[in-house]
Amino acid sequence: MEKTVADDKSYLPDPKLVIQSITFHDAAVAAAAAKPAGAQPTFRILRTNVLDPYEKKQTHANIAASAAAPATGIDDFAGKDRKKAKLSIGTGALEKFDDLSGLLDSLVTDAEMAAHKPKISTLPTSDRVDEEERNVSVTAWLYAASREADNDFHIILGRDPGEQQRRYMNAEVSGLPTANSASRPKLEAARTSFEAIVQQQTPGLGYDFYDPPVPVTVQGSLFFDMTHSKGSKPGPVSAKPGTIWEIHPITGIKPRTI
Numbered sequence: 001m002e003k004t005v006a007d008d009k010s011y012l013p014d015p016k017l018v019i020q021s022i023t024f025h026d027a028a029v030a031a032a033a034a035k036p037a038g039a040q041p042t043f044r045i046l047r048t049n050v051l052d053p054y055e056k057k058q059t060h061a062n063i064a065a066s067a068a069a070p071a072t073g074i075d076d077f078a079g080k081d082r083k084k085a086k087l088s089i090g091t092g093a094l095e096k097f098d099d100l101s102g103l104l105d106s107l108v109t110d111a112e113m114a115a116h117k118p119k120i121s122t123l124p125t126s127d128r129v130d131e132e133e134r135n136v137s138v139t140a141w142l143y144a145a146s147r148e149a150d151n152d153f154h155i156i157l158g159r160d161p162g163e164q165q166r167r168y169m170n171a172e173v174s175g176l177p178t179a180n181s182a183s184r185p186k187l188e189a190a191r192t193s194f195e196a197i198v199q200q201q202t203p204g205l206g207y208d209f210y211d212p213p214v215p216v217t218v219q220g221s222l223f224f225d226m227t228h229s230k231g232s233k234p235g236p237v238s239a240k241p242g243t244i245w246e247i248h249p250i251t252g253i254k255p256r257t258i
Helices: 027-032 060-066 100-105 110-114 184-197
Strands: 018-025 042-048 094-097 135-147 153-158 168-173 208-224 245-255
Touching: 018 060, 042 060, 094 100, 100 135, 100 168, 135 245, 153 184, 153 208, 153 245, 168 184, 168 208, 184 208, 184 245
Parallel strands: 094 135, 168 245
Antiparallel strands: 018 042, 042 208, 135 153, 135 208, 153 168, 208 245
């Protein structure tokens, strides 16, 4: 049988880095398509010790433990950098993109944002700048995900696996703000939706890779991660975003049928 572009598994990690393989039936996708139980699409989660380049190496045991962390406080945001902006939702009208490339091509360049005037601070009180007030919805595929120490989930979105040009973007299922925060209901609902999509098999500190990528629609606010403007970009080497722009926070994520 002739190999197609969709058979390209170059986004997957070196098998030597895989510490666990989990197979599950995507019931949410099957239900949306009204498919019988036997027709549910099957996905593999490859749990790995692949980390963002700026993170310290972890043992397999630590990664496994981080994926099964205790429930107390596990959803609360525990970070500091640009906390105010990260936990807020942009004020702009919703822009819809049916391909991740359209969204990526619409962004102000990283270099322009890094030189932004006034300068974007990384202090906890740093609020959104005008370019970050945009709210977007994009048709994409979920290729990989990991849990950050601040309790955000990094999720690596990509284009249709059948496209010749693979492009990726980081999006974040945010750790939760305080109970009285205006953004909490949407961020909490997005977190619950993500957990359902991965069948409660949420990642730990190492990246989980999804084989095949899971078709999703993602909605949220654009955010420029100034913390990484002079260093390494988040994301695994095999599925590396080309920008430090993110969808952060995600305000909605749901599975799609294709």
